[in-house]
Amino acid sequence: MKVQLLKIPSHLIVAGSSWLSKIIIAGVQLASISYLISILGEEKYAIFSLLTGLLVWCSAVDF
Structure with missing residues (x-):
C-alpha cells in the first residue's frame, strides 16, 4: 500500500512562512x-x- 504525500507548492510555503513571521514579529513587539x-x-x-x-x-529619506 503506497501512501501519497501531498506536495505543497513552493509559493504557498513562502507566503505561509511570511505570514507566520509577521505574526511572530507583531507578538514580540507587543x-x-x-516590558519597556x-x-x-x-x-x-x-x-x-x-x-x-x-x-x-x-x-x-536618507538625510
Whole structure:
C-alpha cells in the first residue's frame, strides 16, 4: 500500500512562512512595549518612541 504525500507548492510555503513571521514579529513587539513601559515609565517610553520613529524616518529619506 503506497501512501501519497501531498506536495505543497513552493509559493504557498513562502507566503505561509511570511505570514507566520509577521505574526511572530507583531507578538514580540507587543510584548516589548509593555516590558519597556514597565522599565522606563510612560514619559520616557514616549520620548524613546518619538526618537525611534524620527530615526526611522530620517534613515528612510536618507538625510
